[in-house]
Amino acid sequence: MSRVYVIFIATLVAFAASVSATEYIVGDESGWTLDFDYQTWAQGKRFFVGDKLVFNYPLGKHNVLRVNGTSFQQCMISSSNDALTNGNDVVTLLSPGRKWYICGVGKHCELRNMKLVINVESMSPAPSPSTTSGSSNLVIPKTYGFVVALIGSLLIFLV
Numbered sequence: 001m002s003r004v005y006v007i008f009i010a011t012l013v014a015f016a017a018s019v020s021a022t023e024y025i026v027g028d029e030s031g032w033t034l035d036f037d038y039q040t041w042a043q044g045k046r047f048f049v050g051d052k053l054v055f056n057y058p059l060g061k062h063n064v065l066r067v068n069g070t071s072f073q074q075c076m077i078s079s080s081n082d083a084l085t086n087g088n089d090v091v092t093l094l095s096p097g098r099k100w101y102i103c104g105v106g107k108h109c110e111l112r113n114m115k116l117v118i119n120v121e122s123m124s125p126a127p128s129p130s131t132t133s134g135s136s137n138l139v140i141p142k143t144y145g146f147v148v149a150l151i152g153s154l155l156i157f158l159v
């Protein structure tokens, strides 16, 4: 009986860890584009350390700059900002706190609303190294992982 219990717990932990990091497609189907309301998009979402933001846009049309709050307000681009430019840019949220992202092309930030601010929370299970490939566009909610873990564990328990 105790062996089954150990398997139950191990399965729970393994499943939860493997699917708990959420990948957010910024702007969903619209992607990273002009005149999209990214503040409304971010509303109601909870971002945790280990989650990822994916910025999708046609190569060369836009870019992604991680900036501080001041630069965000003023849409100020400095040469010290490393731009992400490949059109399918994956940003892993590595630390808690406010994170600011703007587009550095033309006046997209100032005039076309290409700016996103989010708050990253620290509470999260450690992301599994196997989920860092960034090739998947699947958004897997945390609750789904838990349900899968629960069902998987129950199956083992019943066998």
Ligand SMILES: *[C@@H]1O[C@H](CO)[C@@H](O)[C@H](O)[C@H]1NC(C)=O
Pocket (backbone or CB within 6 Å): 068, 069, 070, 071, 077, 078, 080, 081
């Ligand atoms: C914000 O970033 C800009 C541009 O990189 C820099 O000049 C400025 O000093 C930064 N401000 C703060 C408060 O760190």
Ligand SMILES: [Cu+2]
Pocket (backbone or CB within 6 Å): 061, 062, 063, 103, 104, 105, 108, 109, 114
């Ligand atoms: Cu842009």
